[in-house]
Amino acid sequence: MTYQAMLDRARKFERQGRFGEAAAVFADAAEAMRAHGDWTSAVATQARCARALAAAGRTGEAQRMLDTIDRTAASMPVEVRAGLDAQAAHIMAAAGRTGEAARRAWSAMSGFWSLHDAKRADAAGAHAARLIVKDAGPRGALLPLRELLAQMPPGGDGHRQVTALLADAERRPDRDHDVLVTDPDTAAWGRLAAALAVGAHLAVGNGVAWNTLTDPxxxxxxxxxxxxxxxxxxxxxxxxxxxxxxxxxxxDPAIQMVLDRRVRGRDRRVWQAAIVDWCRERDIADETVREIVEMSELILRYESRFRADGILPPDGLVESVYGYDFGRAVNMARWGLGAGYCEAEEAEKCVLTAGQRANQVYTSWRSFSAGYILGRMLRFDDGEFGEWYERSLTGHRVLAEDPDSPWRRMAWG
Incomplete structure (x- = not known):
């Protein structure tokens, strides 16, 4: 098999999320290159191997390999060292060394610019900017982002991306959570984006981009x-x-059972009588019946507060809490892909399924949000209307009111 065929195979494994297999093929290719005396290509390929190892979760092994490559490449041409810096940024970031990763990406950008390689310089500069924001937070990133931008020629794609990141950092509040983040390199519309927006509550809460599955x-x-x-x-x-x-x-399946016993309207007695009848038909213990009826009272309290806070319209009711599971399913797909437990195709299929099922249950972003929040409150808040509620309300308002929110830019369904 030729070098190129081996590299193509390794890259295919990477695209499929099969990073361990990609690393093995990169390692074989690097060994073959060394055997033929092609040392510069071997170093570049070994760096790709280390990056694939890091993506597969083998960060310790990847860092040890990187240390060896760094020593080997110290006297090599700038093109080799710039390429190594670009790969090292990904390896260090995967190991949690975000500040060092940002410096290596910045160094890669400088090296590529010295070679007049605008495409790779732009990519490295944009990567450095993202790492700076991740390491320092939006406010702490302002000065280094401005310094980075000053070293990038205007008009290029990298300059555009860093400008957008800087503008976002300047307008974001001084916190790294409960904020809307949109990845400028990933589509913010379309079928997959609409499904990803079903997971936007958690993305906003965690301060991560809602419209991408990947964070290598x-x-x-x-x-x-x-x-x-x-x-x-x-x-x-x-x-x-x-x-x-x-x-x-x-x-808890009891929550949906309780909601399903309610006919349209707010007659508490009729609703609770229907709950009791359902329980009696199944010989459920009296104590459990009382707890379930109490749950209906708690739901009424939340709905009243939801209406007061604008989560529900003035006459609105929550008809399902399935949205809480669907929203988390989107994020489970994101985490699983990031952790290397699934391939990109499987993760996307899960996201699309979550979006489709949410569309079948709810009629609008607003009704979905109310169902999601109620499910979350009944698990964590227990009627306290404390931090869990306040942060969920903040997330709802960000998504419902920010003009850049996917809920404002895409129709439900």
Whole structure:
């Protein structure tokens, strides 16, 4: 197999999210290049191998390989060192060394500009800018972003991207959560974007881009989150949790049962009598029946507050909490892809399924948001109207009112 064929195969594995296999092929290609005395190509390919290892979660191995490559490349031409810096930025970011990653990306940009390679310089500069924002936060990133922009010739794609990131940082509040972030390099419209917007509540809450599934610089964080909060450590456990969310089986089924017993209107007694009848038909214990009826009272309290705060219209009711599971399913797909537990095609299919099922249950972004928030409140807030509620309300208002919000730019369904 020729070098090019090996590299093409490795890149195909990368596009499919099969990073471990990509790393193995890159390693074989680098070894073949060294055997033929092509040292500069071998260094570049070994750097790609290290990046693939990092994307596969093997960050320790990737960093050790990077250290070796750095020593080898110290006396090599600027083109080799610039390419190595570009790959090193991804490796260090995956290992959580975001500040160092930003510096390597910046160095790569400078090297590529010295070679008059505008395309790669733009890509490295935009990567450096994103890493700076991630490392320092929007406010802390203002000065370095301005300095970076000053080193980029106007008119190029990289200059445009960094300008957009700087403008976003300047108008964002001094916090890294409860803010709308849109990836300028990814489509913010279309079928996939509309489905991704179903997961926008969590994206806004976490301060991450709502319109992309990929964040190659936080693979380690995705794996930690999945294991800590979901018990997910591999593809099978990720798939199990994802399917439960897509089937709306993660939330307490009693909530939806209670909502389903209500006919249109607000007659509390009729509704609660229907709940009791349903429970009696199934020989449910009296204590449990009382708890379920109390849940209906709590739902009424939340709906009243939702109407007062504009989450629901003046006569609005919540008809389903399935949206809470569908919204989290979108983010589960994002985390699973980032952690390397699924391929991009599988993650996108999960997102599209979540969007389709949300469209079948709800009639608008507003009704979806109300269902999502109620599901979240009944799990975490328990009628306190505390921080969980305030942050959810903030997220709703950002998505409902910001002119750049996908909920403002795309029709429901």
């Amino acid at each position: 610089d936080d693979a380690a964080g995705d794996r930690v989150l999945l294991e800590r909060d979901w018990g997910v450590t591999d593809h099978d456990s990720w798939r199990e949790q994802t399917d439960a969310l897509l089937d709306a089986r993660n939330s």
